[in-house]
Amino acid sequence: MEISLEVLTGVFFFIFGTLIGSFLNVVILRHNTGKDLSGRSRCQSCGRTLSPLELVPILSFLYQKGACRVCKSKISIQYPIVEFLTGVLFVLIFFAYNSIPGTVFSLVVISLLIIIATYDFRHRIVPNTFVYGFIGASIFSLFFDVNSLSYTKPSLEALLAGPILALPIWFLWQISNGKWIGLGDAKLFLGVGWFLGISAGVTAFVLSFWIGASVSLFLIFLGRVVSIRKLNLGVKDLTIKNEIPFAPFIILSFFIVYLLEFNLISFIAP
Ligand SMILES: [Zn+2]
Known part of the structure; x- marks a missing residue:
């Protein structure tokens, strides 16, 4: 099976989009809270610093089954939704321009x-x-x-x-x-x-x-x-x-x- 360069670039744009989406989630979460954008991401409930694996867009939410591994508090479904949508929109932009x-x-x-x-x-x-x-x-x-x-x-x-x-x-x-x-x-x-x-x-x-x-x-x-x-x-x-x-x-x-x-x-x- 031959995979065209266009498909590969599309996949790249999707992954890039989910990473940007992950960043946008941080911006949305910290906007007007007095917190800046530096510093590692933490669990909203127990304050535990998230491991690199838990920062992977979409997959980390699925892997953790939507809850913090330690304190078991639920993670907002907003995170994977924003990551996924950003990924999809980035792909559409790639194909439009x-x-x-x-x-x-x-x-x-x-x-x-x-x-x-x-x-x-x-x-x-x-x-x-x-x-x-x-x-x-x-x-x-x-x-x-x-x-x-x-x-x-x-x-x-x-x-x-x-x-x-x-x-x-x-x-x-x-x-x-x-x-x-x-x-x-x-x-x-x-x-x-x-x-x-x-x-x-x-x-x-x-x-x-x-x-x-x-x-x-x-x-x-x-x-x-x-x-x-x-x-x-x-x-x-x-x-x-x-x-x-x-x-x-x-x-x-x-x-x-x-x-x-x-x-x-x-x-x-x-
Ligand atoms: Zn926690």
């Missing part, structure tokens, strides 16, 4: 968004540091073509794409006193609009509401309270009355549009 700077830039943006989605899911807050990082990257991509490494002059439409997506969300935030939606979601849409442009941006916008509404209806359908505590994700029970984090839906929609090049506008009016 061919220029090296373009690929590196996309990997950085994807990493920022994984942090934002997971952090919002855990804490119901879009972390400013990372959403500003994403907005900065989006503005950068407006003026600089990372694939050809050259300056580009953005069109007026491209410049307006961010505010056009963010303003309705900002308005909803204003009139509901932050009850319906967070200001962080508006910031996120600012970056999404500038990154994707108006046509793909609107698609991501519509898609995020569709997915968000479908999931919310599903939660109502399942009953008032869906206990996800059993999954040990480290978050409170999701209820429909409780605030449902919206950033994960925005980011999922962004990935669908960006990586799978799904576009509603060209779908409706090709």
Whole structure:
């Protein structure tokens, strides 16, 4: 059997992605806790320093059967999920791009968004540091073509794409006193609009509401309270009355549009 170079590189990107995912987990865990990123990883319960084998992405979780070897406390399933998803997204980026700077830039943006989605899911807050990082990257991509490494002059439409997506969300935030939606979601849409442009941006916008509404209806359908505590994700029970984090839906929609090049506008009016 012959294994092509492309498949091998794909496998490499997956493994590289899971390692970055493992690092992102540390960033998510330590953000806003006053801890920096140096120092060895420890068990969250007993404080024992983890052995190198226990740091291997995904496999260590399976090998330890999801619990600390010593104190037996459960390890959040967030860790292998983030590692796996980062691996998959890195592979998709590899297949979507061919220029090296373009690929590196996309990997950085994807990493920022994984942090934002997971952090919002855990804490119901879009972390400013990372959403500003994403907005900065989006503005950068407006003026600089990372694939050809050259300056580009953005069109007026491209410049307006961010505010056009963010303003309705900002308005909803204003009139509901932050009850319906967070200001962080508006910031996120600012970056999404500038990154994707108006046509793909609107698609991501519509898609995020569709997915968000479908999931919310599903939660109502399942009953008032869906206990996800059993999954040990480290978050409170999701209820429909409780605030449902919206950033994960925005980011999922962004990935669908960006990586799978799904576009509603060209779908409706090709
Ligand atoms: Zn332990």
